[in-house]
Amino acid sequence: MLVLAILLFALNLRGPIVAISPVLDAITADLGIGAGTAGLLTSLPVLCFGVATPLAAWLLGRTGLERGVLLALAGVLAGTVVRSADGVPAALAGTLVLGIAITIGNVAVPVVIGRDLPHRAGAVLGAYTAALNVGSMLTLSLTVPIAGAVGWRVALVTWGALVLIASAVWWCATRSRTTQDPAPVTGDPPDLADRTSVWWRRPVVWGLTIAFSGQAFAYYGVTAWLPLLLRDERGLSESAAGLSSSIFQVAGIVGAFGVPLLLRLCSGPRPVLLMVCAAWTTLPLGLLLAPRWWPLWCALGGAAQGGGLTVIFSMIVQRARSLAENRRMSALVQGGGYMVAAAGPTVLGAVREATGGWTAPLLVILGAITLLTIAGTLSARRPTAAAGAGSSRSATSGPPR
The missing domain is CATH 1.20.1250.20 (MFS general substrate transporter like domains)
Structure with a gap:
């Protein structure tokens, strides 16, 4: 169950970022922005990966890994919804929330694997990496057909369903540990x-x-x-x-x-x-x-x-x-x-x-x-x-x- 939860979580760690790539032209025309500004919708989350890592580690140390991942999933869902709201400020704000939430996931998942699955860490990390690519593949393949039927805003929000599924499975897999004290994520003392x-x-x-x-x-x-x-x-x-x-x-x-x-x-x-x-x-x-x-x-x-x-x-x-x-x-x-x-x-x-x-x-x-x-x-x-x-x-x- 934990491995399944990790793989479902991984589907949401890159998919929401690349989902906008096939509909960038529609987003650019609808929001009235240039290509450079449109690029921010994919570059802001990546910037968060570099800048927000200390914040993510601190948050996980305060909340524990189990609650921290649930907070990350909540942030992914919130960012996905806000990004599709009307206007450029909402699109950029939602993208920023997405980036911070995904950064928390980037920090948390390898620590969970090393802590709870040490004897299978290599195999699970390989499957986790593969799931990142599968999440990107799904959103790249299906966003345009969905957008053709309901518009790009609803199409992007639709991927929030994966977040809800991952949240439910993660909670079932880790609920026995959520009452324990937060686990440090910073590693062994030097x-x-x-x-x-x-x-x-x-x-x-x-x-x-x-x-x-x-x-x-x-x-x-x-x-x-x-x-x-x-x-x-x-x-x-x-x-x-x-x-x-x-x-x-x-x-x-x-x-x-x-x-x-x-x-x-x-x-x-x-x-x-x-x-x-x-x-x-x-x-x-x-x-x-x-x-x-x-x-x-x-x-x-x-x-x-x-x-x-x-x-x-x-x-x-x-x-x-x-x-x-x-x-x-x-x-x-x-x-x-x-x-x-x-x-x-x-x-x-x-x-x-x-x-x-x-x-x-x-x-x-x-x-x-x-x-x-x-x-x-x-x-x-x-x-x-x-x-x-x-x-x-x-x-x-x-x-x-």
Whole structure:
């Protein structure tokens, strides 16, 4: 029941963000906003992932994990409803509430898995990552048909039904623990070495932060604008473009489960990282040079975006010298990366508006992937035996997305 609750919760941690992508044109016309402002509707939640993480950790420490997740689900529902109310202020306010609520979920779920399912943490984290992509696939595929029947506002609110289902299952799975004292989510206290070492001065910390920034920028930029790109460049209808772009999300499941296998087969993370980056580059280059093969490019790029996260977090685990440092590195890498990624949809929207086409935005995505490749390759050195031993117990502590 707990695993089911986690997977249903995961469906609501990305779906509400990407649901607006296939109907951005309708939203832009209805609200009278430009492409840059429309990009804020997908970039604000990502900005919250970087900025609101300390607030989320504090709230979970005060309420406990079980109540905290219920509060997060309530926030997702409230943000979904407010976002569809009339006017630009309501749309932005609802989006902000969504971002903060989802940030709480990002922090809570990996801790719940590590605490309650330690012997199955790897498998459950893989399923959790897959469920994030399934949630995106569902909303990308079905929002346009629903909007065609009832309008984009009601279509977005309709996804609140998933929130209600997840809330009910979560309550049933955890109700026996909701009366217990709140569980801390900040992890084990640091040891003396962690207190005295200047961990954030290590080049690998900033290298991985830059790599994750490129990965997240490319992912959220593509997620926001791929439906409209396929509509403009391939002549697909809005409904077909939304359904087709879901290939990008579904293929992420392949990367989420396939990259851990490659990491076990290869001598280190560097060859796996290079394979991931090579697959990533096929998306912008393929759409530029051979757009008729767009299903293949979307599939390869989707597998890469799912696998890129796994590679980066595996390197954090390998290079961290203790559990406490692992979590500090994870917080810095994710916080910095998501703050950069928040600009992705807005930047790509503004570039598209300025150039009147999709060539320049695709080159921007290619630049982000290049950043991932260079910074990730420089960071993917084989860790020392001491570093590996120091971090072996924290192999599943970092959240997948």
